[in-house]
Amino acid sequence: MDVMTELEILARLVAFPSVVGSANHEIVEWIRLYAQGCGANVTVAMGPEGDRANLFATIGPKDVPGILLSGHMDVVPAGEPGWTSDPFALREDAGRLYGRGTSDMKGFLACGLAALPALAAMPLAQPVHLAFSYDEEAGCRGVPHLIRLLPDLCAKPEGCIIGEPSGLRAIRAHKGKAAARVEIRGRSGHSSRPDQGLNAIHAMAAILSEAVEAASVLATGPFDRNFEPAYSSLQVGVIRGGQAVNIIPDLCTANLEARAIAGVSPAALLDPIRAALAQLEAQGFETRWELLSEYPALSLAAGSPLAILLGEVTGQEPLAAVSYGTEAGLYQAAGMDAIICGPGDIARAHKPDEYIEPTELAACRTMIENLGKRLCA
Structure with a gap:
């Protein structure tokens, strides 16, 4: 296969509308063929959904750390009206490359793939692996399946670099997250006879009150001053229910999330809401609780070999923490050191006219190639 620049690869990747929650065969197959053409050993691992897969590629000896x-190969939807061009066609204008996923995070994927020919030409004593997952934007749903396969794919890595956009400055910690969906079913009827129905929206009010109270308690600590805010948080983000003002609503649903500082279980922060939900069943309501996603916090020591290595190859002292989350916590929970470092800016993500700059891509490719040089005999 012809060697491609990171800009050329990014154009190909952006053209795949690999929106979270959808099939991703086309982008996986393109990456597989390109990586194999560069000499990588590639494994495609189908997820339990049956229509999307993770991809794992190795350059160098896979039996040593x-x-x-x-x-992640998925992107958030691009239906916002503010786009000034096709979000799935890379557009260059005034030193910026526009397109959905350019910063978050197909730019990093493109750099990793563009570096493969240079890595393949090196006498690597230790390998470089590419681990590309699906449905990260839905709460890191794909990568746990890939992590479970790692013992069969390679020796346990001594370090994992998660290429979320960070301005190519390493980040040592992030919060954990858990998201859940609450469903309450009551009994419908005419609004003139509330005594004959069970109002699911009114019942949800108790859940909302518990969530607001729990959020207020979390704001009192414990604290980790590396984060903004310095405490764990909880919020209700979506609520749906009702058909008309004169119909007693028999169904109400709400989605909520908790974000936890290191050392705190994000799922445990939702326990008070789940307990309040159970109390409604005694009043005749049917309830359902669904954990939508969960990943742990990341916390890597400043003096760890991985943090020191990233400081050296980027030329910048790693940042202590960010408040958004990544799959880095999942790798750390599986016993591997992990850190965040990638091109672009998280502030550009999830909005119209997302972009990355060619110089940011070039710097990231150079960083990856320099990492490879550190792994040579």
Whole structure:
């Protein structure tokens, strides 16, 4: 296969509308063929959904510990009206490359793939792995399946670099997250006879009150001053229910999330809401609780070999923490050191006219190639 630049690869990746929650065969197959053409050993691992897969590629000896570069192939939807061009066609204008996923995070994928020919030409004593997952934007749903396969794919990596956009400055910690869906079913009827129905929206009010109270308690600590805010948080983000003002609503649903500082279980922060939900059943309501996603916090020591290595190859002291989350916590929970470092800016993500700059891509490709040089005999 012809060698391609990171800009050329990014254009190909952006053209795949690999929106979270959808089939991703086309982008996986393109990456597989390109990586194999560069000499990588590639495994495609289908997820339990049956229509989307993770991809794992290795350059170098896979039976010794190496460095793993992790990124996600999915992107958030691009239906916002503010786009000034096709979000799935890379557009260059005034030193910026526009398109959905350019910063978050197909830019990092493109850099990893563009570096493969240079890595393949090196006498690597330790391998470089590419671990590309699906449905990260739905709460890191794909990568746990890939992590479970790692013992069969390679020796345990000595470090994992998660290429979320960070301005190519390493980040040592992030909060954990758990998201859940609450469903309450009551009994419908005419609004003139509330005594004959069970109002699911009114019942949800008790859940909302518990969530607001729990959020207020979390704001009192414990604290980790590396984060903004410095405490764990909880919020209700979506609520749906009712058909008309004169119909007693028999169904109400709400989605809520908790974000936890290191050392706190994000799922445990939702326990008070789940307990309040159970109390409604005694009043005749049917309830359902669904955990939508969960990943742990990341906390890597400043003096760890991986943090020191990233400081050296980027030329910048790693940042202590960010408040958004990544799959880095999942790698750390599986016993591997992990850190965040990728091109672009998280502030550009999830909005119209997302972009990355060519110089940011070039710097990231150079960083990956320099990592490879550190792994040579």
